[in-house]
Amino acid sequence: MNEPLRSAADTVLGRLVGDDTGTARLREDQWRAIEALVSRRRRALVVQRTGWGKSAVYFVATALLREQGSGPTVIVSPLLALMRNQIEAARRAGIRAHTINSANTEEWDEVQAEVAAGDVDVLLVSPERLNNPDFRDGVLPKLAATTGLLVVDEAHCISDWGHDFRPDYRRLRTMLAELPPGTPVLATTATANARVTADIAEQLGTVAPDGERPDVEGALVLRGPLDRESLALSVLRLPDAAHRLAWLAEHLGALPGSGIIYTLTVAAAEEVAAFLRRRGYSVASYSGKTEDADRRAAEADLLANRVKALVATSALGMGFDKPDLGFVVHVGSPSSPIAYYQQVGRAGRGVEHAEVLLLPGREDEAIWRYFASLAFPAEDQVRRTLSVLAESERPMSLPALEARVELRRSRLETMLKVLDVDGAVRRVRGGWTATGRPWNYDAERYAWVARQREAEQQSMREYATSTVCRMEYLRLQLDDEQAAPCGRCDNCSGSRFPADVSGDALDAARSALGRAGIEVEPRRMWPTGMPAVGVDLKGRIPPGEQALTGRALGRLSDIGWGNRLRPLFADGAPDGDVPREVADAVVQVLADWAKGPGGWAGADPGAPPRPAGVVTIASHTRPRLIESLGEHIAEVGRIPVLGRVGYADGAGPERAARSNSAQRLRALHDVFTVPAELAHSLTTAGGPVLLVDDVVSTGWTLAVAARLLLCSGAEGVLPMVLAVES
Template identity: 55%
Template sequence: MSDLRSQGLEILRRLTGRQDADFHPGQWEAIEALVAGHRRALVVERTGWGKSAVYFVASLLQRRAGFGPTLIVSPLLALMRDQVAAAERAGVRAAAISSANVTEWDEIRGRLAADSVDVLLVSPERLVNPRFAAEQLPELVERMGMLVIDEAHCISDWGHDFRPDYRRIRDLVAALPPGVPVLATTATANSRVVTDVAEQIAPASAHRDGSADDDVFVLRGPLARDSLRLGVLTLARPELRLAWLCEHLAGLQGSGIIYCLTISAAEDTARALVEAGHQVRAYTGRTDAEERTELEAALKDNRVKALVATSALGMGFDKPDLGFVVHLGAPSSPVAYYQQVGRAGRATDSADVLLLPGPEDRDIWRYFATSSMPSQERADAVLAALAEGATLSTPALEARVDIRRNPLELLLKVLAVDGAVERVSGGWRATGRPWVYDAERYGRIAAARRSEQDAMEHYERLDSCRMAFLTSQLDDPGSAACGRCDACAGPWYPTDVDPDQRARAQVTLDRVGVPVEPRRSWPSGLDRLGVALKGRIPPAEQAAEGRVIARLSDLGWGGPLRDLFRTDDQGIPLDAEVPGPLAGACLRVLSDWDWDLRPAGVVAIPSVGRPGLVGSLARGIARAGRLEYLGALDLAPGSGRLDPRVNSAFRVRDVCDRFRVGEDLAAGLTRLDGAPVLLVDDLVTSRWTMAVAARLLRRSGAGTVLPFALGLSG
């Protein structure tokens, strides 16, 4: 054992680049359990503790003993890049297979065949790739020296960032030959997640004799982060939060991350900070892979003060000297918050963490929570579509089931993990295995999510130690007052907002006018729904680029728009005339619109849910612009409210015969003699209502059709 530890210490010192480095308490014990005991291990330690050192040292010791390569299942490309670089510093020959390096796959396969790879990193999604699963995974399983599951809380339904593809790892663990060590690591697991993960990685023999808990080596360290100074500053209005950040960002130490809950909020915040003279960039789900790599490097090299990010800058981003993390809007759980703020102060004595919550946070949490949960009805629809035995791509399935792309892809992953469908070349097919919706399980998960949201709001109102509260949410038995947060030591941050800065922030948020791109092609598969439309929409039948005041998720006008589009307790829209401030914003958008020819008339889209709102909007625009109000399209008898959750194919089916051009409207279009018209609605969701209505007007003699609405969802 002493010789083994000496070898491990030598590897650790190469990894860290320090000849005085030694193992942290628990590191060698975990390595010893894996290498000497060939055991299953779960390591729950705070961010920056050195979990990666455990699996790199153990991997190289395994290789020296003649075992095969280690397979590391890692959730994010950024994490893979950092891990490959860290491994190479320790002399570990590492490679990654991901969507970002497709051109290197053949070379990596050759290196694996030549046994010149010590560590292979893959994403959990790669495990379900048909070619990888068929050609490489079986040989890897047979030769594998160790399996590592990074960010292992993703295995558990109860983890704050559960991912369906991670549940496949249980099958991978079960397929391992006896004696292959397994390591699961995370910084964010409470007792329920620890128990769940331990059961999933335990050997099959342990499940048979009921000793799963005893057979897994579990290492749980203290989770409090001494370097972090936590605080919460509650400012009621979005312009106050943005003004505070514009005024005080320069005073935060070093460089850091500003987290926002939505893409629009991140983009708005980044733009405002740049205009205030700060070096920041936006990093969101819309940022392409190459730009993400460049932005991560810019932050690591301190070439920017901050990245203004959504959760797209997530697990695995590693900048040890990150000086601060600020949240404009709170994550939906204390555990998720702990993970995000844990990116600061890993290798510094002090880092600042500040939360600026908003009253809209819970609405955003609710949207993301409901969009990610599967349902019996949706699962039955997918399985029925695949029951004919055909292999269907996701777009082809979309035309057969009434589910949008992202929820559909998530549901397919759940069904695949449960064995009801499988991904094959060309798409998805049913396996024939029955699938039963576990209502009790999903009900318990939904209840847990609501409890987490309540706890997050409680964190915002705390008058006791914030760090102790966060670690207690992770069931850390050593939770104790930190003496540094604003509840322990008083506010460490400025609480004032300069009136001039607030005025500038208000001007930034007061901007109006978001372009709405027209639809140019019909969704595929409409013929299966009885709709005789396909291919590109002829240019002479397309809508032009439209405008809305703002997106519902925008920091500025998003708030008034969300209030306007609220529903009652039964989900019925609240109908009213356009409020004065929004009416003024409409006129500003129209005034700034750089159209080629000014519209001569206004046409309204008939509304079932908000007829008063749409009617007052269309007539008001016509009066203010001295345009002819041509009236509304006729609504087909029996038309009800449209469901905003349907996918593109079903939305076109629902609206293709919904409208008619009545005699009075047809006469008005004739009078205008091909002049442009403004097509007015209250809210743009899918853009298909505007596309179908514009096509109808163009075919009835209208010139350019310019869509206009108050808001854009998303």
């Protein structure tokens, strides 16, 4: 053993953890990794449980390498919250750390200048920076040439087989190959099974440009047991969403310390947080839609225990380090036991006991199916995208490309990133171009990944119903050969949580979930690139051709009305009259709308007058549902049904089945027509009309139909729909 180096490493560890007694000692595998990186300049993969101290490895190694004159450490880290935690930890150890990510663009030039001057010990980079043209071409080569240590944090993201594969991470393969010989590399993760571990280890030994392997010894793999001795796992199966909310309202205060309540969707996070606040709890919602400043405030409040919980989506999954986090509750089951292990690993890192509780819901599998639908696109869609890029004389932006292909923008962007790493396309200033290189659609690999996801979902179903040790079950899912019964979970030691809730809490929860009505904002801008596909619409939609702000009963993704509405729109669901409960709720939404801000029965100046009639929209899938809803509204509101926006001759359902805004509008712009009888009724109605439809997906059906009605003489259009898809 290199005793002087070990002594220096332990001294840095003491600074890092705030121990000035000189007794801080690295774990044996921590030291093995550090010694391999610093003394032998090797590549290493550390697979260890959350809270084990993986960050200590790269911070201690950084301090030692910098003392030897090495360049700065570059850490590729996936989430901003994690970066903020790591920067603070580095400062405690006397390590100067900075970050370049999407939230601090105004600081990039200053940070890069400090890196060049040698004033930065650690540079944390978000993975999406690796695919930014200016960063990739101007900054990344310099970093690769001067890096003293490259760290790939949450390294399972680099693997196609990982539960949280991210295409931006695949750019690391190029950077790994371009590092100068002898540059140490460290990859860390807590959630890698045997296959993912092998894949990452293989990638760490990437062949260099000259054909030589940069590490002739291969990657050092240090894999430890994944038991979390502080965590007590439980599952509580409750009858419905109202019972789950009521249970939280009555038992959240008894959970130790402060913690995280995970939900599967943004809508559910906002719904749960709002209910708990009304019941007197200090909580904050946290999701991918939360503004960065609000995220920072929420993180600070949780760190300081000013809130009982953050109600969060997976946006917080890998991005938060609070050693004394006392509990993690899931309102809804994640689709993967590996992802679940990672999320619950936020708790109990610095305390002896933390509670982990899963509250599965009947909506979980519908949400799993939705996210599964966002997998890598079919080959014909990929080929179409490549063809469009190849035919273009200049780079195409995402909005311009979206108008030519049948993919939503987020899915299109993810696909392009994968194609970029595969060499088929390239991101440049101004957009994307085709490289002309041959590219094969790896159908076998994509099918295998889909089967893997299905197997993970089945494993999660089994976890929720299993009678075996829950920690042992999760460890086996991660191929932990040392897995054994934990003695702490509800299956090992008995249930710790009662399932009963009081009538008062249940009534409050039912009232909250039964509260119907959300706003439906109208489309105000035409999608980019429509003239290029033969549709002469661009820019802002004139105010006189826009619908007014409408209403929907609820979102399909929430746990209140979403659970009641989803069966109406499920594949194979029969068409029929709108259920009485749903119809009555719509009437209540209309009544609240009329009396609320901007409603026709309120006192707001400029509010629209009372609707003078009802207009429905033709449907190939649910015509009776829509017609019966319109009839019910007309009967209760004592206004006439003026008619229906119908299909033009030759229009069929396949023409409107497009996925993104541009393609949806392209398909819809000439699909509908206003019959002459309806046009006459509009001009004599004496007020705006309620436009009734079943579900809002992109919003373009309402936009096109409203424009037709307004151009046909309607004084105004107020959309009223059953559900918003997202």
